[in-house]
Amino acid sequence: MRWGAEPLADGTTRFRLWAPDAETVAIEIAASTLHPGEGRGTAEEARTSLTPTANGWWETTLPAPPGTRYRYRIGDTAVPDPASRRQDGGVHGWSIVRDHAYAWRTPDWRGRAWHKMVFMELHAGTLGGFAGITQRLPAIAALGVTAIQLMPINAFAGMRGWGYDGVLPYAVHEAYGTPDDLRALIDAAHELGLSVFLDVVYNHFGPDGNYLGLYADRFFHRDVATPWGGAVAVDEPAVARFFIDNALMWLRDYRVDGLRFDAVHAIDNPAFLDAMAAEIRAALPDRHVHLVLENEHNDAARLRPDAYDAQWNDDFHNVLHVLLTGETSAYYGDFADRPAQRLARCLAEGFIYQGDPSPNHDGKPRGTPSAHLSPTRFVSFLQNHDQVGNRAMGERLTRLTDPAKLRAATALMLLAPQIPLLFMGEEEGSDTPFLFFTDFHDDLADAVREGRRKEFAKFAAFADEQARARIPDPNAESTFAASIPQPGPDAPAWRSFYQHLLRLRREQIVPHLADTATMPVSDGASNDLPRIRSLGAQATGDARVTARWRLRGGKILTIVIDLADNPAPLPAAPLMISEAEARSADERTGSTSAETGAAASPTPLFTTDDRFVAWIE
Known part of the structure; x- marks a missing residue:
């Protein structure tokens, strides 16, 4: 890898730093290496100048075995290695030369096919x-979840935080454990058949501990505004290399099975995204490696077999949140009008906004057409860190809606062909909030606290200053403690509910989701079967939708959901699919197999609370 400290076979280590603005660069080696049970010396043992090479790079090779503690000196300022694999003393402390001595227990694990994913x-x-997550893995696997997705685990300032304010993307956050603790977690997950995904942030750095601007101002486009300052300059080769190598590190050195790329709309460089995906796939052809986007642009062109497997579909959450809670403030206003029709479009075509003007985006068009995509290109969720934690008081849906409505929406998420994602605690009916928490200090702590409160001024409930003062202080340790998920009062019933639905998904839905567009033949897919496709969805009431899909092998999945306060009776059997409807679906998806539905089965696959029913025939 181009960036960072690279241990060599002869026992030395090559150190590299891109510092095009620096006049001199030196490396300081601490008086002791970091080994379990040994003291951590802080005295400087040696300082060595790095040699400038081409295009702003500096490097040197020194006798520095794994565990060596080092840092760079730019002028009078000591800085960590921006590609540090491990820190001692936080993001302002010493970097540590990595050690690859971990002996994997699951070296033959190749991952799971995408269509089998159920995320938590x-x-x-x-x-x-x-270590705490490792202890929970057996229960997660027993529930029927097939993949865990970790919120960012790279190093950020302080002990507590969501991880999206990271400043050292290559280093594991010290408070969570060591690199080997992470490898042990991944090993244990693989032993249980669980895939492991990691959320990575390549669109910005946090406000505390980012020294890159000191010696590499070209790392950022200062004239391109983002919510976090100047945009990351991924069109600069050294910067692109920084992030692509980081993705490859997690996939190779830690054997994670996939990555979720946070808010790539803030990167706003499709060429970089495509190049990164292509290099990752070329580097790891013998494993199931999956790449998922968060992208407010709803860019369907990125969702293809040689690029990204899927996108988090915020549209699914947003419209269901409106139907479940009646909330229409801020971005929920984009879904307030005709929510049932919008949900129908989401189920049939993926994105709701496909170039339509978005009131929340000043009336500008958002999104691109997506009806031609397989449903498995979309990750659906009712709750996640954003949609719970970005609420002022961090309320989960258990506190915001009727339990019967929540069960119906959950059944929709888990039995529809889109890929489902749960948020920790959801499976136990948790009503613990998940709040926004940080561990900043002094002026930065004040700025974050006040900025958080001003953010909610556009919500009616927090329009006045006194109401905003009730919003928990992100920097208070009590805010973090309140966010530790606890089982809800009906935890056994909720867990049984999720377990039953996930068993139905595994046995009745997943075998028919293997799509030639997303699935290699070696995984059991047969190219002579038509790809899965929507047969359309219709709003049949103000809060009622009927949706149908033709799955692989000709199976037809029908779902009816009704989130009205007073739902109408559910149908006793699925409606037949007419030839006209099938032809219309063909036109949307580009398919040519306009087959009509089979005879309706009188026995539903699942039904709940007179609000949801599903058949598969």
């Missing part, structure tokens, strides 16, 4: 770090 998003800090 986890925050390592609130779950007791890597």
Whole structure:
């Protein structure tokens, strides 16, 4: 890898730093290496100048075995290695030369096919770090989840945080455990058949501990504004290399199975995204490696077999949140009008906004056409860290809607062909909030606290200053403690509910989701079967939708959901699919197999609370 400290076979280590603005660069080696049980010396042992090479790079090779503690000196300022693999003393402390001595127990693990994924998003800090998550893995696997997705685990300032304010993307956050603790977690997950995904942030750095601007101002486009300052300059070769190598590190050195790329709309460089995906896939052809986007642009062109497997579909959450809670403030206003029709479009075509003007985006068009994509290109969720934690008081849906409506929406998420994602605690009906928390100090802590409160001024409930003062202080330790998920009062019933639905998905839905567009033949897919496709969805009431899909092998999945306060009776059997409807679906998806539905089965696959029913025939 181009960036960072690279141990060599002869016992030396090559150190590299891109510092095009620096006049001199030196490396300082601490008086002791870091080994378990040994003291951590802080005295400087040696300072060596790095040699400038081409295009702003500096390097040197020194006798520095794994565990060596080092830092760079730019002028009078000591800085960590921006590609540090491990820190001692936080993001302002010493970097540590990495050690690859871990002996994997699951070296033959190749991952799971994409269509088999059921995600659970986890925050390592609130779950007791890597060791705490490892202890929970058997229960997660027994539930029927097939993949965990860790919120960012790279190093950020302080002990507590969501991870999206990271400043050292290559280093594991110290409070969560060591690099080997993370490897042990991944090993244990693979032993249980669980894939492991990692959320990575390539669109910005946090406000505390980012020294790159000191010696590499070209790392940023200062004239391109983002919510976090100047945009990351991924069109600069050294910067692109920084992030692509980081993605490859997590996939190779830690054997994670996939990455979720945070808010790539803030990167706003499709060429970089495509190049990164192409290099990752070329580097790891013998494993199931999956790449997922968060992208407010709803850019369907990125969702293809040689690029990205899927996108988090915020549209699914947003419209269901409106139907479940009646909330229409801020961005929910984009979904307030005709929510049932919008949900129908989401189920049939993926994105709701496909070039339509978005009131929340000043009336500008958002999104691109997506009806031609397989449903498995979309990750659906009712709750996640954003949609819970970005609420002022961090309320989960258990506190915002009727349990019967929530069960119906959950059944939709878990039985529809889109890829489902749960948020930790959801499976136990948790009503614990998940709040926004940080660990900043002094002026920065004040700025974050006040900025958080001003952010909600556009919400009616927090329009006045006194109401905003009730919003928990992100820097208070009590805010973090309140966010540790606890089982809800009906936890056994909720867990049984999720377990039953996930068993139905595994046995009745997943075998028919293998799509030639997303699935290699070696995984059991047959090219002579038509790809899965929507047969359309219709709003049949103000809060009622009927949706149908033709799955692989000709199976037809029908779902009816009704989230009205007073739902109408559910149908006793699925409606027949007419030839006209099938032809219309063909035109949307580009398919040519306009087959009509089979005879309706009188026995539903699942039904709940007179609000949801599903058949598969």
